[in-house]
Structures are given as structure tokens and as C-alpha cells.
Amino acid sequence: MAELTARAVEILRRSPAGRWNVGSGYLVGRRWVLSAAHNVMDAATLLVRRVDETELPAEVVMVDEPGDIALLAVSGDSVPDDLPPVRFARVDRSRTGQVGPCWAIGFPRWKERPRGPSEVPRRESAQVSGSIPTGSNLRANLMELGVSRMPQSAGGRGVSEWQGMSGALVFADDGSGDEFAVGLVVEHHLSEGPSVLTVAPLDRWADMMRDTPWGRELGLGNLARLPRPQRPRPFSSGHVNLSRSLPDFTDRDEVIAKAGALLTDRLTETCPLVVLHGMAGVGKTELANELAHRLASTFTHARIRVDVAAAATADAATVEVLAAFGLSGKEMPRDPAQRRREYQTRMRQGPSLLLLDNVSEARQAAPLLPETPGTAVIVTSRATLASLDGADRLRLDPLPDPEGLRLFERIVGTEVVRRDRPSTLTIIELLAGLPLAIRIAAAHLVMRRASPARYLSELQDETRRISRLQGEDRGVRSSFELSYRSLRPDTARLFRHLGVLAGGDFTAELVARTGDVDDEDAERMLGELTDRHLIEVAGDDRYRLHDLLRLYAGERMADEESASARQAAFRRSLSWYGDRLHEWMARPGAHEQPPADAIAWFAEESLNVRASLRAAARAREDGLVIRIAESLYGLIFYRAHWEEMEAVKALAVEAARRAGDAPAELGSLIHLAEARRLLGRGDEAPPLYERALEVVRSMDDPGKEAWVLTHFGDFQCDLDQPGGALDRYAEARAIYRSRDDTAGEIWLAAHIADAYRQLGRHADAARVLEDAMAASERRGDRDEIVWCAWHLALAYDGLGRFADAEAVLRPAVAFHREIENESGLATMLRILGDVHRHAGRPSDARRAYSEALDLLVKINAPTKATELRQILSDLSEAN
DSSP states (O other): OOOGGGGEEEEEEEOTTSOEEEEEEEEEETTEEEEOGGGTTTOSEEEEEOTTOOEEEEEEEEEETTTTEEEEEEOOTTSOTTOOOOOBEEEOOSSOOEEEEEEEEEOOGGGBOOOOTTSOOOBOOEEEEEEEETTTTTTTTOEEEEESOOOOOOSOTTSOTTTTOTTOEEEEEOSSSOEEEEEEEEEOOGGGOTTEEEEEESHHHHHHHTTSHHHHHHTTTSOEEESOOOOOOOOOOSOBOOOOOOTTOOOOHHHHHHHHHHHHTTTTTSOOEEEEEOOTTSOHHHHHHHHHHHTTTTOOSEEEEEEGGGSSSHHHHHHHHHHHTTOOGGGSOSSHHHHHHHHHHHHHTSOEEEEEESOOSHHHHGGGOOOSTTEEEEEEESSOOTTSTTOEEEEOOOOOHHHHHHHHHHHHOHHHHHHTHHHHHHHHHHHTTOHHHHHHHHHHHHHHTOOHHHHHHHHTOTTTHHHHSBOSSOBHHHHHHHHHHTSOHHHHHHHHHHTTOOSSEEOHHHHHHHHTOOHHHHHHHHHHHHHTTSSEEEETTEEEOOHHHHHHHHHHHHHHSOHHHHHHHHHHHHHHHHHHHHHHHTSTTTTTSOOHHHHHHHHHHHHHHHHHHHHHHHTTOHHHHHHHHHHHHHHHHHHTOHHHHHHHHHHHHHHHHHHTOHHHHHHHHHHHHHHHHHTTOGGGSHHHHHHHHHHHHHTTOHHHHHHHHHHHHHHHHHTTOHHHHHHHHHHHHHHHHHTTOHHHHHHHHHHHHHHHHHTTOHHHHHHHHHHHHHHHHHHTOHHHHHHHHHHHHHHHHHHTOHHHHHHHHHHHHHHHHHTTOHHHHHHHHHHHHHHHHHTTOHHHHHHHHHHHHHHHHHTTOHHHHHHHHHHHHHHHHHO
């Protein structure tokens, strides 16, 4: 783990005018740098310089201008991928006090080294220490850091010596040796003297960013709260039966603070009731027990826990509570009604906290609720208990990875984690933040003295992962079993079927198809599973299954249903994806311009589709792999996600080869070669084309062979090998002529002309296209005429025959307007703009380019739009 001091960085910003400015920042995790927003605004160049003086390019990921906070992403091999995120905290400003000790490392002006006039400023780091008073600058929502170290004079009047310290991350000690980031230095007011730095708190920014990818990676959804409340002194009371407070209890500060306020703020007026609900193993009982310990100074009369699940009836639970009050034997009322009265009497005798643990239904808790203000109740449940009136409900989620790692580290020790951090991080990832699983895994390491790497190798086997998470008296499977056995039979069956889904999340429609039920029943059963915390809502009509619950659902499917039933469910899930895609992509022109609803759907489902394809390939469901992959081409090409294209088409090639589907293999080979070329790995593509030629020749389809040869030639042009391309085109032309395929020859002419233009032989390109144009005019095919026309315009443009280029291009522009092909029209206008620009007509060029840009923005083609913006900018500067 990198030392905290080594993560301080300088932010080097070059303005458009060429001036360099220096600010401070901090590597908060992996490749993320936090700094002040004013350090990065309007930067022509942005660099991050580490203490070892390596300089890395950076880009701004987000800017919160009102809060003066910016997050940067840096690139470069010198930043370790496993750099752990720092831990963040919010400062509780509802009470007066001091937060600290605090410290920050930055690069202020008074630490600047002598430099030449054109050099980037170089500064030494400065570490400052101090404290933050919670009551200052409340209206401005800023904080003051009073520091003990004063700056040395750097010369210059009216400029703060602290200049450049902005962006330094401020850490605070929580009193137990743990350090949390609480704010960023954003400015220094000269009028306040050299000992006060202004700090922007990070809690508002963290709340805004918690659900972003980087927010989840940095653990922004689980902020600690500082200053931490002091542990209460033990109060003498004969009415406490809580479990001991765990020394390794990890965080949950936000939930504890909220629950504590709900249980105490109106205690004299009412009987507060808080339901802590969440999935099995998420730590509800542990949290409730810790909360009860922390509220000892309020609930001085009694703090009593009863396991409602273990009590046969509400009356049995009442007896257990009375026993905790000291009643036994003859003192215990014999009549249930008398016991209930005695129960309420005992509760009225002083401030009491009742912990009703493991409640599965509201009717179990209702008879046990106190009737007199001054008594509060915590209920833990795997259900939301929506019918329990008057309750405040707090959902308990799995721990973010940073907090899961912290819990694991507290149990196994820092040295074990330090020796093999990568394996430890992967273990935490596989356990997906479930505290029960983390505790069991950590206990196994301690008991067996195993290395993280060895234990990781055991957990990576999905078929045995849950079995590995079994302790002496508790286990993940048995914990899940209680929730599963409480389901209705049809809901339990649907839950089992979720185990065949490969994606990370899913919709009700997919679940209905997979489980072979109608949509209405699927919605009802998903509601029951959500209430029982066996699934969670992940968005509008989207649900998610915890990774370990997914494995458990798969176990139940394997144990309770036949292999053929599982295979049928899996095929239904794949067919749902295949049918949705085919419905959209079978429409005319969909592969060139996918429908808007398909684009929106695929933006949410692409990861799930990829995961399902991988699972289908492993299961040798080759027909479904081929069908889905064929429909994906247009969508992936539209998104320009070439890594995704390569992964999908590689699966499709193998599936088609196993299935003996030559046409499918042929198309997938061409698309795979295209993807690898676009990824800069063109040297891997020729064998794919050679294989494609083998396949197409086995099909005895000369027309398709000519098509493959043409694509092979196009690929060689892309690799700057136009001579080789012309050889391929000649083979294709020979096939078209032998078959008297004039349409094929006309289509091929444009490709031949492109190779000639690449060789600088524009006259040959024009000659080929003029012949093709004449043939297309004789045939009277307008599509062919337009095809030849815009390629001929490119040839004329290369010859300097600008008037001729414009003349043949005008009908092509009109044609695309007429058929309302916005993508094609943007291409024609881009070519027309080039002709005008080369002819020295900048105004006409700007007009054509601007219309093309509007079209590209409208159809959401960002890469092409960026290119055109640059051309327009260059055109403006040149004129």
C-alpha cells in the first residue's frame, strides 16, 4: 500500500495562452485525483506531477463549480492499479467542537524552486497540521483549517504565500488512529492572516457522486461521520441482555447516526420504532446490537434483545423479555393477559430500548410494541414489514469494497493484507460486501493460517464458493435458506430460475420469459422477492441479484429441478435477448442506422448480452450465440465499441464453426477482422480473411466470394497496401464479369477507385468511375448512379476539377435529402464541404460543414461530429 504522503500531487495547468499554473491534488484511489475546480478550468493542457516528478496526462471527469471540487482521471503505468481508495467522512456541524488533529500536503507558492522564465514551476511539498472548528462559516458551507505552520515569504505583495495549496486534501483523525478525508483546501484570504486556510467539505460532493462508477469505487455511499461520538461509559443496570459490542465492528456510521436520531429525538412524545431491513447476512443484528450499546446513556432502564424467530409465539417472546427484567419462577404471571400487563408496566418504569431481532412478519412484532412514550424499539427483518404502522425504515446494504476490506483487515490483521493485497482485493470482490461472508472468510484464514492467494483459489470455483463460506455455527447457505423457505412455492420456483441468468441485472420481462410465467405474475413474485431482500431494485423496472444469492439460486435450481428444466429456462432467457434484437435489427436499414429504441435498450443491456453470450458459448448453445451475435453487429458498430465487437464476433466464429454454419462463420470472420483492424491489430486480420475465403469457396457461391475478396481488398487499403488491394479487386471483378453481374461491377468500381486514389492515381480513379457511371445510367438505377457520383466527386476533387466534383455531387446531396437519410446526407455534405474548401471557397465550405454537423449531432454520431468541429475551427483560424 502506498504511503499517504506519496499520494499528494501537483496539478499543472497550461492556459490557452501558454501560461503554466500550479495547484495541489491528491490520488484518492487507483487513477482518481481530487483537486480544486479552479485548478483545472479552461485548461489547454492538464498534467499531474507526482512526488517522484513523473508527469502523467489527466482529464477532467467531473467538476462541481459551486463547491470548487474537481475529479480527474490520470493515465500512465506508474500509477498502481490496486491503489486503495482513501476513506471519506462528513463533518457533523450540528454541534460545536473541534475536528482533528487534521493535516494536508500541498505545493504552495512559498515552496517554489528557482526556475527559468519558460519552465513549468517546480515546488516542494508542505505538510500542515491543525484542526477544524465545526461552528465556523456555516452559512457559506465552508470550513476553516487553523494551521500551526506559517509560510515563509516568497516575495510579492498582495499575493498569498499559500497560493498553490488549493486542491490539497484535508485529512482528520477520528480519535482511534484512523484517518479520513473531510475536505479540500480551496483558498486563503489574506485578511484572515497566514494561519487560516479555507476548506470545502466533501460531503455534498460525495452525496452527488455516490451512484457514479467512480463514486462506487471510492466508497462515497458510506461516509463516516466526524467527530465520532465518544463511547458511552457503562451504566449499571440489571436489565441488559445484549451481545457484546464487537471490537472489529466496521463503520455503518451514517445508518447509526440516522437510526440514533430517529430513536431518541422524540422519545418523550412517542414510542419510536425503527425497522432495520436487508438481505440475509448483511449484518442487521450486529448493527442493532452496536446501536443499542451506543445508546446506553439514553436508555438507562433496560436494553433487551429477544430473538423473535426463536420464540414460538408472541407470548413466548413476552416471557423472554420479562425474564430479562429479572422475573422467574413464581414471580412470572401465569395468565397471558397478566404477562402482557406486566410487560407494559416494566417498560413504563424507565427509558427502555427493545431489540426485536429476526422478525419475518409484522404480526410477530405488533403484540410486543410498548405503549408508553420513553421506550423505543429496533426491529431487524429480512422484509420491509410494510404493514407495521408508525415505523421508520432503514435499508442496510452490503458494504462497499473499501469498507469490506477494512472489516476483513481488522480480523486477519494488516500484515496478512499487506503481503498479498491483490488476492485480498479479489476475495473482497467475490464476497460482494456481505459482512457474514467476509467474517467467515477472514475467520478461515486466521484459523487455517492460509495465504489469501490459496483461499482465493478455493473461492474462485463458483460451484463450491458457498460451501467454502461455512463456519462452525453459521454459514452463508443456511442464512439464505431461511429467506428462501419463507417464500410461496411459485415465488421460490421463480427465484430458482434467476440462477440461470448470466447478466448482472434483469427486467421483469426477461424474468417472465425465463420462468415461463405471464408478466403480471412475474411482477407480483418479484415484489415478494424484493420485500424479502432476495433481490433488490436496480432502477426503473430493473432488478439485481447479489452475487452470492445468484450462486445460491443456481444451487437450488440444480438440486430441485431436472437438468432439462434448467436447460430450457436458460434457452428461454437467451431467446428473449435474441427475439428483442431480431425485432429491431431485421428492419430495413437497421444495421446502418439502428432504431432509437434499440440503441437505448442496448445501452442498458450490453453487459448482460455479453455475459449471456459467454454463458451460451460455454453451454454450446451455438445456434443462439449465432443468432444474437448477428443482430448485434449494427448496434456495436454504431457505438464504435471495437473491443465489444471483437469479443462477440470471436464467440460467433467458434459457435458457427462448431455448428457447421458456413454463412454465419463467414460473416463473423469479416466482422472480427474489422474489429481487430480498428483496435490497431491489423496484422492479426489476414489469417481471418484467408479462412473466410476457404469457407466461401466451400459454399460454391461465386458472388459471395467476390464480396469477400472486395472486403479483403478494403482491409489492405486500410493497412496502406493499395497495390495488394487492387489484386484482390481484380479477382473479384473477374468473378462479376464471368457471371455478367453489372451491379456487382458498379459497386466494386468505387472500391477500385479508392485504391487508385490512395496511390495518387486520381485520373485512373476517375476513369473507372466514369465507366461505372455510364453503366448505371444505362440501367437507370438511381441508387447506383448516386453511389458512383459521390465517389467520382472524390476523384475529381483529387484532380483539382472542383466544378466537375460539385456538379456530380449535387444530385447525390438531393437524393439523400429526398429519402431523408440523415447519415448519408451528412456524408455528402462533408464531401461537398471538402470540395469547396479545396477550391478556395471557405464560406460555402463552412455552410456545408455546419449543416453536416447539425445532422451528426441529431443522429448522435459524436466521433464524426468532433472531427467536423475541428475542421470548422481550423477553417475559422485560417480565415
